[in-house]
Amino acid sequence: MAAEKWVLMVTAQTPTNIAVIKYWGKRDETLILPVNDSISVTLDPDHLCTTTTVAVSPSFDQDRMWLNGKEISLGGGRYQNCLKEIRSRACDVEDKEKGIKIEKKDWQKLHLHIASFNNFPTAAGLASSAAGFACLVFSLAKLMNLKENQSQLSAIARQGSGSACRSLFGGFVKWIMGKEGNGSDSLAVQLVDEEHWNDLVIIIAVVSSRQKETSSTTGMRESVETSLLLQHRAKEVVPKRIVQMEEAIQNHDFSSFAQLTCADSNQFHAVCLDTSPPIFYMNDTSHRIISYVERWNRSVGSPQVAYTFDAGPNAVLIARNRKIATELLQRLLFFFPPNSETDLNSYVLGDKSILRDAGIDGMKDIEALPLPPEINNISAQKYSGDVNYFICTRPGGGPVLLSDDSKALLNPKSGLPK
Numbered sequence: 001m002a003a004e005k006w007v008l009m010v011t012a013q014t015p016t017n018i019a020v021i022k023y024w025g026k027r028d029e030t031l032i033l034p035v036n037d038s039i040s041v042t043l044d045p046d047h048l049c050t051t052t053t054v055a056v057s058p059s060f061d062q063d064r065m066w067l068n069g070k071e072i073s074l075g076g077g078r079y080q081n082c083l084k085e086i087r088s089r090a091c092d093v094e095d096k097e098k099g100i101k102i103e104k105k106d107w108q109k110l111h112l113h114i115a116s117f118n119n120f121p122t123a124a125g126l127a128s129s130a131a132g133f134a135c136l137v138f139s140l141a142k143l144m145n146l147k148e149n150q151s152q153l154s155a156i157a158r159q160g161s162g163s164a165c166r167s168l169f170g171g172f173v174k175w176i177m178g179k180e181g182n183g184s185d186s187l188a189v190q191l192v193d194e195e196h197w198n199d200l201v202i203i204i205a206v207v208s209s210r211q212k213e214t215s216s217t218t219g220m221r222e223s224v225e226t227s228l229l230l231q232h233r234a235k236e237v238v239p240k241r242i243v244q245m246e247e248a249i250q251n252h253d254f255s256s257f258a259q260l261t262c263a264d265s266n267q268f269h270a271v272c273l274d275t276s277p278p279i280f281y282m283n284d285t286s287h288r289i290i291s292y293v294e295r296w297n298r299s300v301g302s303p304q305v306a307y308t309f310d311a312g313p314n315a316v317l318i319a320r321n322r323k324i325a326t327e328l329l330q331r332l333l334f335f336f337p338p339n340s341e342t343d344l345n346s347y348v349l350g351d352k353s354i355l356r357d358a359g360i361d362g363m364k365d366i367e368a369l370p371l372p373p374e375i376n377n378i379s380a381q382k383y384s385g386d387v388n389y390f391i392c393t394r395p396g397g398g399p400v401l402l403s404d405d406s407k408a409l410l411n412p413k414s415g416l417p418k
């Protein structure tokens with residue numbers, strides 16, 4: 001392969017995920033081994049995903065990476081660990097059409113270019129690192145012809161960011177904490193694919209926030225060091241919830257699913273409060289959304305919507321079906337109407353057909369929304385500006401290769417960002 005100037009590349013797309021039983025706390029910080037199992041739902045990549053192009057060429061003189069068009073350092077331990085793990089498993093690769101042959105041993109000397117792009121704002125706090133590391137590992141595994149299966153790849157993605165291991169699959173996914181000291185059995189498995197429970201509709205409220213949140217990594221370290229509730233949660237609570245959640249998912253039992261999801265989110269935030277010094281991820285808007293959902297569920301007599309919050313104020317709301325999602329969106333827009341300057345088209349993103357079903361075409365329709373029956377006039381205040389925007393989505397599929405060259409983020413000749 002000596003002095004040729006060829007570039008070989010692969011492009012892939014990987015979804016993000018939201019945990020319904022949370023991962024919070026590590027037993028090993030370097031290998032990223034958790035203190036409990038967790039379960040997530042993968043979000044539709046049409047609305048939230050990372051696209052990554054990875055390229056190899058004898059003309060590259062160092063590993064380089066660009067995130068959303070800006071070059072970033074690959075020096076961090078997490079990137080280095082993922083790259084090392086993948087390179088050590090690389091196999092022979094041959095592209096007969098291009099006349100390229102790379103032998104297993106060549107991968108140790110060859111350098112990589114990586115370009116990654118999120119189709120949602122990285123700063124919105126929507127698990128961009130999960131989709132990002134999953135996509136990095138998945139695309140490199142394809143480029144380097146790894147023989148590992150998806151679960152084995154998830155154990156590599158885990159070393160980039162814990163929650164990333166769950167983004168290697170679509171549908172509902174379990175991250176098994178494992179027992180081994182080397183982390184070989186701490187990996188993700190698919191519980192059911194995205195078709196299994198396709199009635200579910202997910203609406204994300206991206207909540208405005210001025211404060212810079214504690215990162216998950218720092219937050220969970222402090223919780224492990226100081227929270228007794230975390231110990232109790234990991235030993236006594238989560239193991240039982242995992243069994244119940246798996247059952248609820250298998251049986252499409254929305255009542256149990258919603259009850260477990262909400263309780264687990266609330267317990268995770270209780271652990272944050274139990275941390276010294278306490279960590280506050282949710283804000284007044286988050287709390288308000290919880291109250292509205294709880295009140296609605298109570299008034300109907302059974303859960304219609306589940307809520308869950310990660311390490312930030314954004315609400316992820318899971319509606320039992322499309323009809324309920326339509327009613328949910330009407331309620332959300334009633335309480336959190338857009339600012340007068342905001343255009344509805346940029347206020348409700350993702351699957352806009354839910355907006356149409358809700359009969360909302362413009363500001364006048366939002367103003368005409370009736371007071372939800374479960375709410376009395378006293379608490380009917382509106383909070384315009386407290387939500388930045390909503391994303392309507394659903395459970396989605398796992399990583400895919402994009403063979404269409406026009407989707408690649410790197411130039412096929414230079415291997416530099418397009």
Ligand code: DP6
Nearest residue numbers: 019022023161162163216217310311
């Ligand atoms: C609250 O995976 O971001 O979203 O492993 O340190 O990178 P690191 O943390 P990360 O933590 C996610 C925490 C969570 C819950 C979850 O996704 O299970």
